[in-house]
Amino acid sequence: MSIIQLNQLKKQYSGNYVLKGIDLQFSAGEIIGYIGPNGAGKSTTIKILTGIIGDFEGEATVLGMDVRKNPLEIKQRIGYIPEQAALYEVLTPNEYLDFVGKLYQLDEATIYKKGMDLLRLFELADKADMRMNGFSKGMKQKVLLISGLMHNPEIIFLDEPLSGLDANAVILVKEILAQLKQAGKTIFYSSHIMDVVEKISDRIVIINKGEVIADGTFESLKSEAHKGSLENIFTALTGDSGYESTAHDFVDILKN
Amino acid sequence: MDKLLLKLVYLCRRLFTSQGIDFSRMMTIVETKLTMDKRRVYMNWKQKQQQKENANHLNSILFFYALMGIFIGAVLFAIPSLVLGMILIHSYVLFMMSMTLITDFSTVLLDTTDNQVILPKPVSSKTLFMARLVHILVYLLQFTIAIAIFPIGLAFFKYGAIAGLVMIVTTLLTVLLAVFLTYLLYLLIIRFSSEEKVKDIVTYFQILMTVLFTVGFQILPRMINLSQLTQAFELHWYSYCLPPVWMALTIEAFHNLQFDAMHLSMIGLALIVPTFTFWAMNKYLAPSFAKKLAAMNAGDGIKQTVAVVVVQQRKKQLSQTLSNIACTSLIEKSAFEVTWKMTGRDKSFKLQFYPSLAYIPVFIFIFVFKSGKDIATVWQYLSTTSSYLFFFYVPMLTVSGSIMIVAFNENYLASWVYHSLPVYKPGELVSGMMKSLFVKFFMPVFLLLFGVCLYVWGTAIIDDALFALFNNLFCFLVVANLTEHYLPFSRQPNTQQQSGKFLKAMLQLIAIGVTIGIHFLLIKTNLPWLLWLLAPVMAFASLLLIKRLQNLKWYQIAI
Structure with a gap:
């Protein structure tokens, strides 16, 4: 029984198809890396799976439920961490966590305790009552991470989870994702940072221009592309191998 | 003040739950949004003082508006004509509400962080919609009360209970009109230009507002010759186009118990136009507005090229x-x-x-x-x-x-x-x-x-x-x-x-x-x-x- 299932998923914005029929199945307990260049349709896919966009073609089921029919139940059992550190900046971390926690129907005392403990782990405890508009992107991302995981979801969707985090936090988040996997959670995350995906993903799906162009373990993708690192596979698969000549031109123009 | 208004909402708890709305989640959202309102930097207030981190800017603004209300309310005593005084006050309410909405509420209206923060959470769209509505209502009521409480109080004092009560209604109707006007303006702007443009235009309104505030206080006392305002109000054909006139004549009708054809038609206009436009707005304008806003922020997939302002046309500037x-x-x-x-x-x-x-x-x-x-x-x-x-x-x-x-x-x-x-x-x-x-x-x-x-x-x-x-x-x-x-x-x-x-x-x-x-x-x-x-x-x-x-x-x- 697959935990996430997509059948002929299509999505258009005013006649423009950004997803052109995606077929995918994932089983519970996997870490799924969903990669593609900007505008490939990564975020759109995640938004459909998390019930944010309800207007699409094809079928999408999460936890055995249709995302169109039971969006609320799905949302209660999954966690979603958006990109670009989107949160209410004028609130403090504690206030924000309280707000989100209540929407997940956690009680106030639990939210506070969990929130503080988690903030402490992220070394943000001393900033728990400061407004977030002065926070760096990485700090906001940490708060977002906590807010999306506090209700202990079964599936975790992350959209570019590591963008803006400092090197230590990246290692910490990677470790947390690995531990979450140990605890039986399914993790679905999008990224364009290759080396991160390579190390922690059980399965890698590469999409480009709304279509899946590769799907498999890192090893299988590697043998497919006959090249060493995933970055090369990626460029080979997405046809973006013109970088070298671009770089050459760049330096050439500087000389004049 | 918002606490008081929220208590009123709590009283209506039954009403909400019977409509299938998740009351506790709704209140969580409303309360958070009101907290954020208090912390927002208000443009019209910015220059007046360095804003302190924890000061409640909203309350200072409300206080300031209430203070201005005393002066405006004094018009009722300065001008013998009930109608003329009421026209002035309603014009003031209409103007202040529209300006407040345009300059400050834009941040609420145009903020699409909501979509990213709340939509992924288990909140039904019905609850979210109602939370937004309640939030806007509380916000509007706060301002309405601040702007109009003294004028209304003075009207009670000078013209008695009936005029006062009718004035409460006409004030609320005026606020509805202001909301409609603001909405229409935004819709027009968004229809014809990009998000950056919207922010620019809002900036110009903010500038205009500051100018009017500062200049108004300098010039008005010199311009207004109170003796000219003592004459009786004359009804011209264009009065039928001016909402404050409808409102003022409605109050007069109830105060003098005059219900001739002219007054009745004014009462009719005063009641029907705001309610109708508000209904039309909810029914037709709001959905398309929401769609436009959503499209603005859809981000992934549709990178709109319109948003890029082409500045340089390679000609010499x-x-x-x-x-x-x-x-x-x-x-x-x-x-x-x-x-x-x-x-x-x-x-x-x-x-x-x-x-x-x-x-x-x-x-x-x-x-x-x-x-x-x-x-x-x-x-x-x-x-x-x-x-x-x-x-x-x-x-x-x-x-x-x-x-x-x-x-x-x-x-x-x-x-x-x-x-x-x-x-x-x-x-x-x-x-x-x-x-x-x-x-x-x-x-x-x-x-x-x-x-x-x-x-x-x-x-x-x-x-x-x-x-x-x-x-x-x-x-x-x-x-x-x-x-x-x-x-x-x-x-x-x-x-x-x-x-x-x-x-x-x-x-x-x-x-x-x-x-x-x-x-x-x-x-x-x-x-x-x-x-x-x-x-x-x-x-x-x-x-x-x-x-x-x-x-x-x-x-x-x-x-």
Whole structure:
């Protein structure tokens, strides 16, 4: 029984198809890396799976439920961490966590305790009552991470989870994702940072221009592309191998 | 106040739950949003005081509005005619609500963070919609109460309970109209332009609002001759188009128990138009509005090319032409052009500086017509006075303020670029910036006023104008030399500690005062050739001051 299932998923914005029929199945307990260049349709896919966009073609089921029919139940059992550190900046971390926690129907005392403990782990405890508009992107991302995981979801969707985090936090988040996997959670995350995906993903799906162009373990993708690192596979698969000549031109123009 | 209103919402708990709304989640959202309202930086309030982190700005604004309400309410006592007084008050409510909504509520309305924060959470769309509605209602009611509580109270006091009660209703109807007008405006803007444009237009409204506030308080008391308002109100055909008139006549109808055809039709208009437009808005406009907003922020997938403002059409820009004339080196030119462009595009500069330009006509008006005689008489004898000095020198009072403002920018970190480049004469960055400010903000105003003076006084004042121009340039440069030197747009906003600020402002006033005094004395000496002689002297002095700026060393420039 697959935990996430997509059948002929299509999505258009005013006649423009950004997803052109995606077929995918994932089983519970996997870490799924969903990669593609900007505008490939990564975020759109995640938004459909998390019930944010309800207007699409094809079928999408999460936890055995249709995302169109039971969006609320799905949302209660999954966690979603958006990109670009989107949160209410004028609130403090504690206030924000309280707000989100209540929407997940956690009680106030639990939210506070969990929130503080988690903030402490992220070394943000001393900033728990400061407004977030002065926070760096990485700090906001940490708060977002906590807010999306506090209700202990079964599936975790992350959209570019590591963008803006400092090197230590990246290692910490990677470790947390690995531990979450140990605890039986399914993790679905999008990224364009290759080396991160390579190390922690059980399965890698590469999409480009709304279509899946590769799907498999890192090893299988590697043998497919006959090249060493995933970055090369990626460029080979997405046809973006013109970088070298671009770089050459760049330096050439500087000389004049 | 919001606490009180929320209690009222709690009383209606049953009503919400019976509609299938998750009450506790709804209240969580509403309460959070109200907290955020309190912490928002309110544009109209920004200049008045440095906002402290924990101060509740919203309450200060509400208090201020309530205070203004007392004065507006006093109109009821100043004007014997009930209808006229009510028209004024309802116009005021309509205007204030629309302006508040346009300038401050835009941040709420246009904020699409909601979509990313709340949509992924288990909240049904019905609950979210209701939460938004309740939030907007509480927000509106807070402002309505602040704006109208004193006028309504005074109406109760003067015209009795019936008029007062009807006025509560008409006030609410007026607020509905204001909401509709705002909505319509936004819809039009969004329909025809991009998100950036919307923010720009909102900025212009904010500027307009600040101008009206500051100018209104200066001019209105001088303009309103209360004796003219005592006459009875006359109904013209166009009164049927003016909502405040409907409202006022509705109150009159109930107060005098007059229910003739005219009054009945007014009551009809007062009731039907706001409710109908509000209904239409909810039914037809709101969904398309929401869709437009969603599309704006859809991000992934549709990268809208419309949002990119095409600035440069590869033709030579005005600033480049002017910088060629005004500047002596490439570095200076570069500072000239960057200042020119940024001052035209940076929102916070525009908000801080442009309203102060409105003071120019206000002060000229006050100085020229201060004598207490009526305007027509002053105008008649204007050409025999030397009032043109005001026209020539008032602009500098506000334009020199730009020197302080131009140092600040939200993107202040970007000024690293000056420090990393091989700038041999950093003073040229400062002088280029000053030249740009002078040419961009002073010259047009001066030329315009010069035109006015030519019309009133004739060609005899050309020598005065020429002298005044160099005199102004000299003053401007004195101020520029006296203030601490900053590179353009290099300072973090809200760090205006400036201990010696008052002293410097005084020095600036003295400098301008002295030059005006000299000019005045020169006129008194009746030696017209003296002005022609002294103008080049001032020009030369200005040149020396520019040279001094150009030769500033790095250690003389504050970071």
